[in-house]
Amino acid sequence: xxxxxxxxxxxxxxxxxxxxxxxxxxxxxxxxxxxxxxxxxxxxxxxxxxxxxxxxxxxxxxxxxxxxxxxxxxxxxxxxxxxxxxxxxxxxxxxxxxxxxxxxxxxxxxxxxxxxx
Amino acid sequence: xxxxxxxxxxxxxxxxxxxxxxxxxxxxxxxxxxxxxxxxxxxxxxxxxxxxxxxxxxxxxxxxxxxxxxxxxxxxxxxxxxxxxxxxxxxxxxxxxxxxxxxxxxxxxxx
Numbered sequence: 001x002x003x004x005x006x007x008x009x010x011x012x013x014x015x016x017x018x019x020x021x022x023x024x025x026x027x028x029x030x031x032x033x034x035x036x037x038x039x040x041x042x043x044x045x046x047x048x049x050x051x052x053x054x055x056x057x058x059x060x061x062x063x064x065x066x067x068x069x070x071x072x073x074x075x076x077x078x079x080x081x082x083x084x085x086x087x088x089x090x091x092x093x094x095x096x097x098x099x100x101x102x103x104x105x106x107x108x109x110x111x112x113x114x115x116x117x
Numbered sequence: 118x119x120x121x122x123x124x125x126x127x128x129x130x131x132x133x134x135x136x137x138x139x140x141x142x143x144x145x146x147x148x149x150x151x152x153x154x155x156x157x158x159x160x161x162x163x164x165x166x167x168x169x170x171x172x173x174x175x176x177x178x179x180x181x182x183x184x185x186x187x188x189x190x191x192x193x194x195x196x197x198x199x200x201x202x203x204x205x206x207x208x209x210x211x212x213x214x215x216x217x218x219x220x221x222x223x224x225x226x227x228x
Binding site for chain 1: 148160161216218219
C-alpha cells in the first residue's frame with residue numbers, strides 16, 4: 001500500500017516549456033487535490049476533483065490544467081511554464097464526505113519540486 | 118473567504134512544552150486540523166478536532182478550541198528534537214471537501 005505517489009520528484013524546466021505532474025493513489029479515495037507550497041505562503045489549493053471525470057478550480061488555478069480520467073490518477077499540467085510556477089507541488093487524496101460532515105482527512109504525497117528558469 | 122493565520126516561528130528547549138496558535142475566520146468550520154511537515158517530506162495528519170469539542174488529547178498532544186474567539190492551539194508536552202518541523206493549522210471549508218491551510222509554524226527544538 002503505497003498511499004499517494006507523485007512523479008517526478010524533481011524537474012527543471014525552461015520558461016515556455018510544458019510538463020505534466022502525475023499523482024497516483026491506491027486507497028480508492030474519491031477526492032484528489034493539487035496544492036503548491038511557497039516560502040511564506042503556506043499551501044494553496046490549485047485544483048481539486050471530487051470524482052472521476054470531474055475537476056474544480058481552487059484558490060490559484062491560473063496557468064494550470066488538470067485531468068481525472070481514472071479514479072486513482074490526478075494529473076497537473078503546465079502548458080507554458082513561467083518562473084512564478086517554481087514551487088513544491090503536493091498532491092493529496094481523501095475519502096468522500098457528505099457536505100458539512102465528515103473529517104475529510106487528507107493523505108499527502110511526498111511532493112514534486114519544480115524549478116522554472 | 119476562509120483565512121487561517123499562524124505565527125511563523127517558535128523555538129523551545131527539549132523537555133519544555135510547545136504551544137502553537139492558530140486563528141481562523143470561518144465560524145461554520147466543522148473540523149479543524151493540525152498537520153506536521155518534516156524537512157523534504159509531505160504533510161502528515163497529527164490530529165483533528167470537531168467543532169463541538171473544546172479539547173482533544175492524544176498522548177503528548179493537546180488541542181484546545183475556542184469557537185467564540187475562533188482560536189485553535191496545539192500543545193506538545195515534553196517536546197523532543199524529533200518534533201522539530203513545520204506545523205500547519207487547517208480548517209474544513211464549509212460545504213466543501215477542501216481544506217484551507219495556514220502558512221505554517223516552524224518549530225525548532227534545541228537540546
